Amino acid sequence: EDKVVQSPLSLVVHEGDTVTLNCSYEVTNFRSLLWYKQEKKAPTFLFMLTSSGIEKKSGRLSSILDKKELFSILNITATQTGDSAVYLCAVSAVASGTYKYIFGTGTRLKVLA
Amino acid sequence: EAQVTQNPRYLITVTGKKLTVTCSQNMNHEYMSWYRQDPGLGLRQIYYSMNVEVTDKGDVPEGYKVSRKEKRNFPLILESPSPNQTSLYFCASRPGQGAYEQYFGPGTRLTVT
Numbered sequence: 001e002d003k004v005v006q007s008p009l010s011l012v013v014h015e016g017d018t019v020t021l022n023c024s025y026e027v028t029n030f031r032s033l034l035w036y037k038q039e040k041k042a043p044t045f046l047f048m049l050t051s052s053g054i055e056k057k058s059g060r061l062s063s064i065l066d067k068k069e070l071f072s073i074l075n076i077t078a079t080q081t082g083d084s085a086v087y088l089c090a091v092s093a094v095a096s097g098t099y100k101y102i103f104g105t106g107t108r109l110k111v112l113a
Numbered sequence: 114e115a116q117v118t119q120n121p122r123y124l125i126t127v128t129g130k131k132l133t134v135t136c137s138q139n140m141n142h143e144y145m146s147w148y149r150q151d152p153g154l155g156l157r158q159i160y161y162s163m164n165v166e167v168t169d170k171g172d173v174p175e176g177y178k179v180s181r182k183e184k185r186n187f188p189l190i191l192e193s194p195s196p197n198q199t200s201l202y203f204c205a206s207r208p209g210q211g212a213y214e215q216y217f218g219p220g221t222r223l224t225v226t
Contacts, residue, residue, distance in 0.1 A: 032213040042217035103156040
């Protein structure tokens with residue numbers, strides 16, 4: 001059965017800290033891995049990764065994929081209170097001729113001032 | 114503004130009373146999906162559509178129906194809602210083949226009593 005596992009489940013840090021969120025997956029016919037940020041509303045897209053070893057970066061956030069070991073990490077440096085959210089990892093895969101998305105349950109990050 | 118809209122945003126209803134949650138996107142996307150989000154279970158796909166008149170079941174389709182008569186609209190129908198369908202529902206769309214990034218609507222919080 002396809003699955004995506006995120007760790008830790010939750011994390012509390014202070015402003016300025018660096019955090020690393022983990023996502024491991026077991027999926028047949030992998031196509032891409034996506035990271036989303038979810039505050040009290042809809043998930044918003046952060047990164048999409050398809051190739052191993054190539055870091056994607058946006059400001060203080062960065063992410064990398066390891067397709068051999070089947071995991072990805074999301075790094076946030078110099079955290080701010082506005083980074084407080086649930087971070088979702090999703091994997092897209094081909095199944096029965098079409099795409100499906102398998103989501104992890106998320107990592108809840110709280111950044112204290 | 115490019116967006117996915119859902120209506121209603123909040124709904125409280127009673128068991129057995131048919132309801133429809135509408136979803137519309139203005140990005141000319143081919144793919145649209147419905148998800149439900151429950152604590153501890155993450156986002157799970159209910160139904161998806163690859164184009165007009167082409168729909169298929171996701172992981173948790175029981176108790177739901179969809180239709181795709183126009184490219185921009187993808188309504189979710191609950192013919193006879195039950196309390197176990199109380200959840201947060203998201204509609205999402207993406208451009209099409211090879212484009213894996215999904216754009217989510219704002220969510221519909223449904224309570225069935």
